[in-house]
Amino acid sequence: MEDAKAMAAVCNGCHGPLLSSPLSPPLLHNQPADQLFTKLITYKTGQLEGTLMNRIAKGYSKEQLRAIANVLASTTSPSSTP
């Protein structure tokens, strides 16, 4: 859990809940954990091609992605540390 929080904190540079606009990467904090996990796996396996998320998702194991998705989905209030 502590590991997952620490890993999720660095996703915020691009997905931070403080700011979002049509020109920003998708917001994550309003999505359920299963949905986030499924999307991460599709980027990891290359089923879905983005500008960059494939390159990042490949750096984590399935278990790590599951744990990160859980943390991100449970974050409700905007903060620099989920």
Next chain:
Amino acid sequence: MTDTRDHDLSPPHSITRRQCLQAGLTGAGLTALSLLEGCTAGSSERALTQRAPKHSPNVVVIGGGFAGATCARVLAESGVNVVLVDPSEQYVACPMSNLVIASLRNIEAQTFQPQGFPENVTVVRQMAQYIDAEQQQVTLEDGVVLNYDRLVLAPGIDLRWSALEGYDTEAAKRMPHAWKAGPQTLLLRDQLRAMPNGGTVVMSVPANPYRCPPGPYERASLIAHYLKTHKPRSKLIVLDAKDRFSKQSLFQRAWKEQYSNLIEWQGLSDGAQVVRIDAKRNTLHTDFDEFRADVANVIPPQQAGSIAITSDIADASGWCPIQPATFESTRVPNVHIIGDAAIANAMPKSAFAANAQAKLCAIQVTRLLSDQDPLSVPLINTCYSLINPNYGISVADVYQPTQSAWSPTPGAGGVSATNAPASHRQKEADYAHHWFKTITQEAFGSTPTTKQKERDKNRHRNRIV
């Protein structure tokens, strides 16, 4: 550390700040932190009623840039008392500053007034002068001594003046480096504006390691964009001290496509390493040739911020060796180095990395202070670069902390696709701007357009001594 605030502190409103700080030098048994807390003009009552629990640990952070300001906030959010030391009221950010040089952005959009720190961050507007790691003390410019349980050192870079023959502070007034954002950025912009159509711009790029590996090539791209738009008969020569560089094939492909005859890049094996600068003649010398410039941009060799050198926390390379997972110095205990000053191996010296390291370092320091084992988790870096305002490319990696190094994860990371459609290039340009907004908000708690009124309000809300 003992805490004797309860019986020893005179009413804060009855002493001046100056007296208070002097007392810090002599006041037996008083920690510098407790003095600073009691001494705050305008908020003394709150400071007295909202004391941290006894024996709560005390962390000093040196440097309030991308690394230090972020780390101070995250530490404070986890309940640690933080003293953040940085001399400037104002921070001018480097990322996106190449757009300013190309007259595509105002310097105001780069300028931040750090604010909105949590209650338990005390901001000290001083230069830290010396770290005594044995005594766990930092001496500030004005002589005040701060005690710490752990220290986070994030002083960024200093330029190695005269390491490149002839390039000193005087030469930089004629041939700007613009590698620390501010007046130098504007000087280079203004020189480009004043240059006649048909002029020659020459850039000198150092060997690794230096701040922002793809930064010189983004700059070359955007200067070329300026020339193409405003002075199309001009040309840009890039003299590089290496043969390979970050995102090279993407840059070179885009240069050909967008700026065909404008940019001429020469590498180490072309003999292009600049070995001497003649500022009087605006000339750059290689071993084989000399280049007279109408506008010259000299990016000199660099090292960790000077306090790391004078306090012997940097090694002979000029940078600070660390234990990867915790960022703790391998040379002295209880000192953690993050951002550009640290040797983070494969992780580049970037604002993205500085911010990511800061968040993890804050967690590790908090755990170590409460005798928990540090975590071992990966970190990300991403550097976006702009070829033109609508054309972004990126390099991204996920790094693992091994015993000896931050290493890239096999099978992950890499650069933007070579054949990506224009829509992807546009998106990456948009994402670059979004990233900049997000991390400057995280680090500095403000948007660059913040009005003076709000700044003043916030200044009172935070303890600034």
